[in-house]
Amino acid sequence: MKIITAAVVLSCMLIGQTFAQKNQTNQKKMNATEQKEHYTFTLSDKVVRKKVSFKNRYGIVLSGDYYLPKNKENEKLPALAISGPFGAVKEQSSGLYANQMAEKGFAVIAFDPSYTGESGGEPRNIASSDINTEDFSAAVDFLGLQKNVDRDKIGIIGICGFGGFALNATAIDKRVKAVATTSMYDMPRVSSKGYYDKMTQEERDKILKEMSLQRxxxxxxxxxxxxxxxxxxxxxxxxxxxxxxYFDYYKTPRGFHERSVNSNQAWTKTNGFSLMNIPILAYIKEISPRPLLLIAGENAHSRYFSEDVYKMAAEPKELMIIPNAVHVDLYDKTDIIPFDKLESFFRTYLK
Known part of the structure; x- marks a missing residue:
């Protein structure tokens, strides 16, 4: 298949749909008032969920859903922080993962990143290599303050673009004892170099000039x-x-959510400003000696990100390739996502 150039990549992935000011206002109203809840999955009858909020280091209030196994609310549990995919909200994949892992006995926070979903931050729908990494550490802050969490047993799961941020957060935040990613993307890499690093310097210069003038x-x-x-x-x-x-997930009842950037909203035209100039995996070896699990689909267009990280990372590390799976299969297909593997991984290393 012809490799997509960076210009197309950024138009597909980073620079979103024309998003009128009126829609921004409607979203703010929706975030500020009680709305009928819409989740793309069914809550397990073995799990309880409650809305929570917490601040990151920049003072941005993040919105999350806290999942607990029923009848274990007062026990000291191992805990997980989950976010992703890039442009998604907690009512989509991250919530589904949280639901499944809580059913297996973990305390789990699924959260909306800064500037998206129900989380705070103005203007809306912007991303940052630094701030989105910080969002994971803020979730670890939250978990460590919960009376039913063993703060020495906290791990992270990052999905898609938040897989890269999860790795970066784990490298810097030594409270995280283990990290796993599924369908991992390195967003700064794909933003600055295009898929398979095929962006030319001319293409990069053109994109940066357009964003600079847009400011x-x-x-x-x-x-x-x-x-x-x-x-x-x-x-x-x-x-x-x-x-x-992507269309099959974000644009159909399977995964559509009204607050999801990828379903019906947009990124700012200058969204790549941070992503294109601040790489996030320079210190990935510093995850070691804590363990790393990378899970990718055999037929995923993003598979090479996980394979490259596996080569870069130090032991202990593991790469798990799911036969016949594509990128979005690991968003929500519970018969394909290896939740038993995720459970055994975290049970083994959160100790």
Whole structure:
């Protein structure tokens, strides 16, 4: 298949759908008021869930769902912080993972990253190599203060783009005892170099110049402009398979959520400003001696990210390839996602 250039990548993944100011206002109202809850999965009858909030180091209030196994609310439990995919919300994949892992006996927080979903931060729908890494550490802060959590037994799961941020958070935050990723993306790498690192210097310069000039437009206007759709509203049929897969998750009842950037919103036109210039995996060897588990689909377009991280990381490390699976299969297909493996991994190393 013809490799997609970085310009197309950024239009597909980072610079989202035109997002009018009116829609921003509607979202703020939705975040501030009681709304009928919409989750893309069913809560287990063995699990309880409650809404929580906590601040990160920058003072941004993050919104999360705290999952606990029933009848164990007063026990000291191993705990997990989960977020992702990039552009998703806690009512999608991260919540599904939290639900499954709580059913297996873990205390779990699934959270919306800064500037997205129900979490705070203005303007809306921007990403940051630094702040999104910090969001994981803030979730660890939260877990360590819970009376039913053993703060010496805290791990992280990062999905898709938040797999990369999870690895970065684990490298710097020594409270995290083990980390696992599924369908991992290194967002700064793909933003700055394109898929398979095929971005040319000319393409990179063009994108950076456009974003640089956009800053003056935003400053003059007093608010950011939003770009094109991360995922098309209608498929023409000639899209790469991974774009069709994203559509099948984010744009259909399977995974659609009204607060998800990837379902019906957008990133700012300058969203790549941090991602394109602040790499996150320079210190990945410092995860060791804590263990690392990387899970990727055999047929996932993103598989190479996990394979490259596996080569870069120090022991103990493990790479698990799921036969026949594509990238989004590891978002929500509970018959494919290896939850038993995740349980045994964290049971072994959260000690």
């Amino acid at each position: 003056w437009k935003d400053a003059e206007k007093g608010s950011p402009e939003y770009g094109n759709s991360p995922n098309p509203n209608v498929l023409k049929g000639d899209e790469p398979q991974f774009v069709k897969d």
